[in-house]
Amino acid sequence: MINLIWAMTDDYLIGDGAVIPWHIKEDLIYYKEHTAGKTVLMGDTTYYSLKGYYKKRPLPYGKIYVASLNKDLVLADAVVVNDVEDFLDNYQEELWVVGGATIYALCLPYADYLYISFIKGKYSGNKYFKEVDFKKFKLIWDKETKDVHYTLYERA
Numbered sequence: 001m002i003n004l005i006w007a008m009t010d011d012y013l014i015g016d017g018a019v020i021p022w023h024i025k026e027d028l029i030y031y032k033e034h035t036a037g038k039t040v041l042m043g044d045t046t047y048y049s050l051k052g053y054y055k056k057r058p059l060p061y062g063k064i065y066v067a068s069l070n071k072d073l074v075l076a077d078a079v080v081v082n083d084v085e086d087f088l089d090n091y092q093e094e095l096w097v098v099g100g101a102t103i104y105a106l107c108l109p110y111a112d113y114l115y116i117s118f119i120k121g122k123y124s125g126n127k128y129f130k131e132v133d134f135k136k137f138k139l140i141w142d143k144e145t146k147d148v149h150y151t152l153y154e155r156a
């Protein structure tokens with residue numbers, strides 16, 4: 001089962017350089033509740049950004065897969081995936097894809113569930129989620145707060 005989890009504005013903005021353009025504590029808590037201890041896949045840009053944030057503390061996941069085209073890359077706390085599509089073609093377990101833009105785009109065709117936090121308001125940045133064809137998914141849960149519309153979509 002492949003889950004994608006991300007936060008974006010209505011115009012699909014997800015990042016600014018290597019960072020997220022907003023700091024919304026309730027969404028961070030929501031993200032952590034879903035991904036803590038789980039097997040995750042992320043791109044190397046997102047990985048290094050998280051390593052910078054957590055510094056010497058371990059990243060709060062279970063098994064970590066990091067996507068990189070660099071065949072020489074070795075990481076102490078993660079397994080490097082050189083070909084995301086080949087990896088997903090053969091992957092059978094529960095997986096949480098946690099970014100960033102490049103890796104979400106590669107993984108979207110494989111997604112069973114989309115956990116999308118729609119961030120209200122306007123932010124600036126330069127990283128966008130590839131457009132989602134919502135005709136291919138059905139909304140199965142949502143919850144609205146002042147700052148965020150949390151949604152869960154299942155592949156139709």
Ligand SMILES: NC(=O)c1ccc[n+]([C@@H]2O[C@H](COP(=O)([O-])OP(=O)(O)OC[C@H]3O[C@@H](n4cnc5c(N)ncnc54)[C@H](OP(=O)(O)O)[C@@H]3O)[C@@H](O)[C@H]2O)c1
Pocket residue numbers: 005006007008013014015016017018019020042043044045046047049067068069070081082083084085098099100101102103104106127
């Ligand atoms: N809003 C959210 O929920 C959210 C969540 C996570 C991240 N983000 C944002 O997303 C942005 C980062 O996205 P990004 O696209 O720059 O980086 P990314 O997706 O984290 O990583 C991209 C890297 O993946 C590797 N890669 C590319 N194609 C590949 C393939 N076919 N197989 C294996 N590896 C492959 C390349 O690494 P090499 O260069 O090493 O080859 C590439 O540089 C940041 O702004 C971050 O804040 C937002």
